[in-house]
Amino acid sequence: MSAPHTPRVTLALIAANGLSAAAASQFMFVLPWMLLARGHSPTFAALATACVYVPTLLFAVPAGMTSDRADPRRIMLVALTATLAASALYPLATLGGIDTFALVIVAGAVTGALRNFVEGALMRGMADTTAGVGLLRAHAIRTTVVQTAVFGSPFVGLLLFHVGGAAAVLVGVCALLAVALAIVAVIPASAPVAGDAVATPLRNVTAGFASLRGNPRLQAIGWANLTWNVFAGAAIGIMPAVLREHFGLNEVEASVTFAVGALAVVALTLPLVRLVQQRVGAILTFLLAVGAQSLAVLLFADGGVAILAPLLYSFFLLSNSAAASSLNGARALEVDQDHQALVNLALSTIGLIGFIVGLVAAAGLLGPLGFGALLALIAAGLASTAVGFHRSLVAA
Numbered sequence: 001m002s003a004p005h006t007p008r009v010t011l012a013l014i015a016a017n018g019l020s021a022a023a024a025s026q027f028m029f030v031l032p033w034m035l036l037a038r039g040h041s042p043t044f045a046a047l048a049t050a051c052v053y054v055p056t057l058l059f060a061v062p063a064g065m066t067s068d069r070a071d072p073r074r075i076m077l078v079a080l081t082a083t084l085a086a087s088a089l090y091p092l093a094t095l096g097g098i099d100t101f102a103l104v105i106v107a108g109a110v111t112g113a114l115r116n117f118v119e120g121a122l123m124r125g126m127a128d129t130t131a132g133v134g135l136l137r138a139h140a141i142r143t144t145v146v147q148t149a150v151f152g153s154p155f156v157g158l159l160l161f162h163v164g165g166a167a168a169v170l171v172g173v174c175a176l177l178a179v180a181l182a183i184v185a186v187i188p189a190s191a192p193v194a195g196d197a198v199a200t201p202l203r204n205v206t207a208g209f210a211s212l213r214g215n216p217r218l219q220a221i222g223w224a225n226l227t228w229n230v231f232a233g234a235a236i237g238i239m240p241a242v243l244r245e246h247f248g249l250n251e252v253e254a255s256v257t258f259a260v261g262a263l264a265v266v267a268l269t270l271p272l273v274r275l276v277q278q279r280v281g282a283i284l285t286f287l288l289a290v291g292a293q294s295l296a297v298l299l300f301a302d303g304g305v306a307i308l309a310p311l312l313y314s315f316f317l318l319s320n321s322a323a324a325s326s327l328n329g330a331r332a333l334e335v336d337q338d339h340q341a342l343v344n345l346a347l348s349t350i351g352l353i354g355f356i357v358g359l360v361a362a363a364g365l366l367g368p369l370g371f372g373a374l375l376a377l378i379a380a381g382l383a384s385t386a387v388g389f390h391r392s393l394v395a396a
Helices: 008-037 042-048 050-058 060-067 072-087 089-095 102-129 133-152 154-185 199-213 216-237 239-246 251-300 303-334 337-395
Strands: none
Touching: 008 042, 008 050, 008 072, 008 102, 008 133, 008 154, 008 239, 008 251, 042 050, 042 239, 042 337, 050 060, 050 102, 050 337, 060 072, 060 102, 060 337, 072 089, 072 102, 072 154, 089 102, 089 154, 102 133, 102 154, 102 337, 133 154, 133 251, 133 303, 154 251, 216 239, 216 251, 216 303, 216 337, 239 251, 239 303, 239 337, 251 303, 251 337, 303 337
16 A cells, blocks of 8 residues: 655645754754864763753743644744844854854754754644654654754754854854745644633643553653663764764764765665564564664774764664654654644653763763773663563553
């Protein structure tokens, strides 16, 4: 049977969200690189990404509440406009002869704070326009686009930094957000949501979390999301330092690595996930992908294979994308229709908590352990996550 058609409105929302994710990725990957180039330690550079992740965490539930009760298009327009304004501060300041790098941190914090409003609007929009297998496919498309944007687009940022410094990177961020705004501007507005503007969101939150408490399978998915993100977050958080310090790549070489990884995600994620899910289902696809990701991280431990960096990074990204796609789709199918934004963002927040814990732990352990031992430890943690999730599902 052929895959269901994904509505154009859904695809437009996914595209705008992907551009927003690409903008955020510049602060996740290129900001650490800039700090390393300015003489800061790998530990400090990894921790600096908290300027994005912590605000994302803090605003997740408000974003979910808002997204379930408002027009997704309007939410995206407001969030993207505010992010664009914050990102333009540093380039405008440099035009006036003021070089205050703290404005880059401010832009990263604003981007993080508003990122989940864009994500929540997309999740609500997908749930409103698709269902069943169609929703599973929409989440696979969304995950592929986001993974490509987050892990692939930094190659552009690195080249911009190589040519024009931090100001050029922020100009690139502004360009991404401007295109996202242009896409959202032509999407038709949804019908207004009826009900009490104050009481209804509160009741929706109560009902949403009640549905989560009453679904053991969804709880198991939430725990898996938390544990997986601890180790995936550790690997992703130190990846710029791995490429620059462990493998010895320069900006151009790292750009090629990011670009090749992005191409692998774009070309292979959807067909691979669809093929495996048709045979074994979304959950087992996630388990297999996490096992492959564990192997990829273990291969990174050997700094002598730097020549294989594009291949290893592609393997790592593809397995990460397949794991995220499968877990997100399985989660969305378990969530009630009325709580798609709130519950999905709440569980994503649990994953983000794990991501931040992993990032901080990896930054702290990097000094005493070194790259090789730390990457081997992360690989073991990913493998243990797959085993533990399988057992929790059996129990559920």
